[in-house]
Amino acid sequence: MRRSTAQSGRQRSALDAAYDECRRLVRTTRPTEYALMGLMPPAARPACWALYAAFAHADDLLDSSDGTPEERAARLRQWRTALEADLTSGTSDDPIRLALTDAVWHWGLDLGDLLGALEAVQRDGDRQSVATWQEWRERSHAQNISWPEQFMRLLVRCGLPVPVRLRDVPGFTRFVEGLFLADMLRDLPEDLDGGHVWFPTEVLDRFQVAPADLIARRWTPAVRRLIAHLTDEARAWLEGARRVLRGSLPLGPAIVLDTTVDLFTAELDAIIGAGPAALSRPVRVPRHKQWRVLGPARARAAAIWRLTLPPTTATPGGRPAAGPDADTAQSTPEWQPVPVAEPPLPPRPHVDGVRPPEIAPAQLPNHVAIVMDGNGRWATGLGLPRDEGHRAGAVALRDVVQGALEVGLRHLTVYAFSTENWKRSPDEVSKLFAIMRAELLDGELLQHDVRLRWIGSPEGLPDDVVEVLRSQERATRHRTGLTLNVCVNYGGRAELTQAGAALARAALAGDIDPSRVTEQQFAAHLPHHSMPDVDLLWRTSGELRISNFLPWHAHYAELHFTDTPWPEADRRDLWQALETYTQRKRRKGAATETK
Template sequence: LPTRVRILAPARLRARLAWSLTPLTVPAAPPAPPVPRRTPATARAPEPAAEDTALRTPPPHPEGARPPRIAADRMPTHVAIIMDGNGRWAEQRGLPRSAGHRAGNVAAREMVYGALEIGLRHLTLYAFSTENWQRDTEEIAAVLEATRRELDEGPVRDLDVRQRWSGNPGKLPEELVRSLLREERRTRARTGLTLTVCLNYGGRDEITRTAAALARAARAGDVDPDLIGEDDFARHLPHPDMPDVDLLWRTGDEQRTSNFLPWQATYAELYFTPGHWPDADRRDLWQAITAYGRRRRRHGAAPLVSPRKPAVPTRPE
């Protein structure tokens, strides 16, 4: 693997540079004659073949752990996770950083299993940020290749999981973008967990592109600039149906949100843990959700507290 990465990384980086200078179009499968006019919709990805409707259930935890019972009014709808500490986990064990990212993919599967078992509706994972391009080229190539392999061969493909991604496709390898689009289309009818993987994602970049889309809508006369509200902005986000984040969890002993979902996570409960991401499993997700259920969310409102009765002074005997 190190030899393969060392040989392929420079070529992938050159391809990435060429890709960033070219508008993104993913060629569709050749249509039967007569050839229809190509549209942006057909250029995104070929229509997938019909999938097997027999979906698997998540494998049980190796130690037989079962999810806790969470009251419906204490259950978050959307959990977002910053999967931090892969490289440090590997370095502490004398391994290349790429080994940490492979172990991190196993932990990500565990979170999907745990989310399905506890009944979570939305799970969003921060896999690669717009700032991560500053890292070593071999590490970047390893992260992106591991993500593509997980999409093409990973066990999540056969679960009741609707997969989609969020981020800027501009710098991503074409092969990875094709895999992302294919899985989005193949799983779009699934009704279980919605799993969003953030790749080449930056919160400020998302807000900037959304503002540009809203400006184009205003120029076209679709919205009145003087009457634009939060709902108008939300409708122009890449995933307008994504609910607000209820719980934002970060591993790796860091306590910041790092440009992750700033619009959606405005009122998220923050949860930080010291362990590195590859050491986490579904039990850690259940623990985070349990901790969330003990919090009182007010969204700026005053807490509902019964008025205290004044203390009655006691007469000394």
């Protein structure tokens, strides 16, 4: 298959949106797999999202509670038939099929294998339990083996020699079985909600567990032994496959393999630790344990890809221009702003399904400011580089912003980089700015009703960081939901000094009487005079100071200090701070409480 990769701006925008839809789907429904895809070469990640999103969407069509099993199977057949037509034409009006079609065309993926895997999912439409482990393995192989092989094909197209047909590599089928069983244990509560038990009948009979026991969530000794046995089996299959496979893979894919085994093993440990709760709700690996695995792996993988892969030119959607049609590809800038979703998407729910507290709008603070403290110390305490703490802190901020949107907060200001932070090592500062720039370019917040504003000085900042900050400000200027002020290269005293200098110039020009300067006049000369006063200032990680943060605007702020380091915070901590705020008496010097 060959086609020209030269595309109009409209086509490229639709394609970028399609890949982003796949990214959101994978990130929301399978955060572990999404994190593992982050270990792939950056140019290949959008194709990974498209591949997994297509498989997940097909599976969801069957697992949906909408309609009869026959109707759900019919919808899957229609979707697969439409995919075949799209793959022939090279385009689609469905975002997931459009992204997958582009990935297949651009990367030369194995179309027959992909359609075969989807056909296996379709054949599984009756969702009947299997009797033996052999039947279970046949189902696992038919549905799952093609997908990691496509990932290997992506690495080959990036320029790395790896074995594409992994099913012929010793240990690989057992690796797939371990992932499939671990995934089945992870999804057990959801399957039980639908009245399904997918474990082989022979293992249920061996432990004398009836499907009805599991569906009724009876945590009997027999059920406990069954779950312990299945987690031990999945762990043994994964560890055994790792020992065999490592010698067949280059260093980069070996890092992905090791991290996959470690993360899925951590999920199995969490399932065992959850006890009876493992039958009722999804079990999550604590964030600090996940980052203990992911942090070093991300650093090693990034270094390996830089050393072993030839450079490629990335298009705005992340797809490389290198490939079979590189002669027709048009050169593009290093990056382009991520399109702003219109209309904006609703807030993304928390992974555990928790909802915000019911707080009347009149009781909510209008403006919350956060000193996001403890990133570096959190990472050091876990034996990770300090920059991994900043990376984890960026993830925490995403969730807090979603929580601010959910609860209806109007203004949120975060301290991202102070003028005092220049005292840190040049290496840490450089990595912090790289993380900041990547987060701004990721575009997730731009899909929601967030207006981003930059507060701080451009002096000394890298040009690309300044450019991205200003670009995202322009892109979101019409948003009316949450205003997110990001303080980068900001200092409170410097802000006051600027206001004083502006007042002095105005006095010299005769515009004001220096003997009659009012607070309102002073505030009008602040660099960001339109920003409302801070009602609540929250600092994490146990420090009890405000560190030169918004001294004018926070003059009457309620202070809220928590011991949790910022990377371990999420929207629930914000909600707790808001509930604490509603219990404070806001007198502002008056004798009686004011609202």
